[in-house]
Amino acid sequence: MEILDKSLQSDVYNTFLDFVLTLGLSTYNTYMVTSVLLSLVLLLVLYAVDYVLRKVLLLVVTDFISRSKTQLDDLLIKNKVLQFISHLVPIIVAKAAVPLIFMGFPNWIIYSIKIVDIALILTVCLLLINILKAFRDLLKTKSAFADKPLDSYLQVASIILYSIGGILTYSIITGESPKSFLVSLGAASAILMLVFKDSILGFVASIQVSSNDMVRVGDWIEMSKYGADGNVIQINLSTVKVQNFDKTITTIPTYALISDSFKNYRGMQNAGGRRIKRSINLKMSSIRFLEEHEIEELKRIDLLKPYIEQRSQEIKAFNDKNSFDSTMKVNGRRMTNIGLFREYIKAYTYQNPHIHKDYHFIVRQMQPTEHGLPIELFMFTNTTVWVEFEGIVGDIFDHLFAVVPFFKLEIFELPASDDIRGLVNHIEIKKGES
Structure with missing residues (x-):
């Protein structure tokens, strides 16, 4: 290796060199030992400088920030921006000291400076990324950005910064210009697109x-394909995290929100009303006309009394006008137990203070099935809170199930033990009679 002229060496280097010469080593070994000793000393000095800077910066700046009302400086400290700034000073010092330490070995100087430059590039990239993280955290505190996928944009910016850092590192190592690397990168674009397919998607x-405002952080979404039913807690470049109501976390690929269907309950939450769509299945054999004494009995129900009185007058006027044979119940018009039950449900639910009066309010018969005749309640509560909603629905149906027998109706159930015992008793009675 080429040895530089001694007259060009620094005083520090000469001091160490004179010390090593007393060891009686050869000229080459003397220069090598001197450079190694100076390298160790430099590492200790750089560590000390980095440590002192970090401590001093944190003490001084933290004291200043504690008196500041700005939130950004707190976030800069939280994201360790000051630590990375303090790392820059030792790297700059190292770059200036390397030519002095390896004065006797020009090739070592070249390689060492390359290593220092790479460390500088990496530190600057991490510094910029942490600054972006601080701005991301700041924007999350703003109502206009609280529901935006800021993590996705941060990841994209990080990829760009790392890519620039990688290109510069490649240029430093190979000695080629970044342009030549980009040209060769174009030829490998197909492979890169395959590798980064998920990131690109x-x-x-x-x-x-974000642009179509399909999903925001905090939205309640349901995506049965992925077993997701809960609130969105994070949207980033590759995944969307959903915290289900059982506190489990479901991770969904971000592009699945575009390619697959899902349900977003934000519209319901913004509307201020949540839909009730639930049925009571009645046994069809229990549906019949009501006798006069039964109608009079039901008239004692305060919610039904006005309707029954008005309806009785209409029916009587219609039947009298058309002179129907009243001995046959099929003739003319009569009240049915299921008709009064539907009217009772309407009156009872409409006077409920928790039912929204401005949205659809329907009590209707559905298509009869092998499970009886469904009477469906289609209406909205005036709250969207899940716990409150379930309480309101439970109270309504508790009451309706309890009043069904007053209308001489029966709830449809598949055969239970009581039904089987009743059938057995009926058969035994028939056998006894025969």
């Missing part, structure tokens, strides 16, 4: 999700 999906 996720990035495009994040933009579409």
